[in-house]
Amino acid sequence: xxxxxxxxxxxxxxxxxxxxxxDRPLNGRGRDEALLVGEYMRQCGLTPAFVAVSTAxxxxxxxxxxxxxxxxxxxxxVSRDLYLAxxxxxxxxxxxxxxxxxxxxxxxxxxxxxxxxxxxxxxxxPMPTSSLAHIELPIETWRELSPDQNSTLLENWRPVTRx
Numbered sequence: 824x825x826x827x828x829x830x831x832x833x834x835x836x837x838x839x840x841x842x843x844x845x846d847r848p849l850n851g852r853g854r855d856e857a858l859l860v861g862e863y864m865r866q867c868g869l870t871p872a873f874v875a876v877s878t879a880x881x882x883x884x885x886x887x888x889x890x891x892x893x894x895x896x897x898x899x900x901v902s903r904d905l906y907l908a909x910x911x912x913x914x915x916x917x918x919x920x921x922x923x924x925x926x927x928x929x930x931x932x933x934x935x936x937x938x939x940x941x942x943x944x945x946x947x948x949p950m951p952t953s954s955l956a957h958i959e960l961p962i963e964t965w966r967e968l969s970p971d972q973n974s975t976l977l978e979n980w981r982p983v984t985r986x
Contacts, residue, residue, distance in 0.1 A: 859982035861892025871928035
């Protein structure tokens with residue numbers, strides 16, 4: 824069995840309209856929610872063995888906040904391939920993860936994450952910003968990953984903030 828965590832980046836700012844989409848930072852709510860995701864993962868013992876992050880500024884900042892709470896010092900791969908990736912691209916990327924990693928945290932974007940979640944589990948589940956999907960995969964190596972293989976969505980968690 825392998826475990827996959829899909830995390831949609833936290834809420835970003837649209838304040839500076841001159842910024843390219845790729846360069847938009849987190850806003851205050853996004854930073855708060857990223858910290859809550861990290862705290863939730865820490866309290867539940869959901870420590871990733873390997874982390875893959877989109878190169879988008881909001882995804883990188885989400886990763887920094889979450890991983891700081893987890894005190895994570897493992898491998899982080901930042902990849903442009905994850906920026907606005909479609910479900911098929913995400914699936915192919917994840918399938919290249921070395922087998923030695925029992926679990927993987929992917930921090931990326933919609934609609935690719937929602938579509939991948941549905942493809943793997945057969946369940947359509949919304950993934951608003953800061954959503955964390957916890958999926959159990961019936962595979963021994965990441966190469967075996969494919970759609971429609973009866974993976975189990977253990978939880979689709981989202982922090983609640985008052986902003």
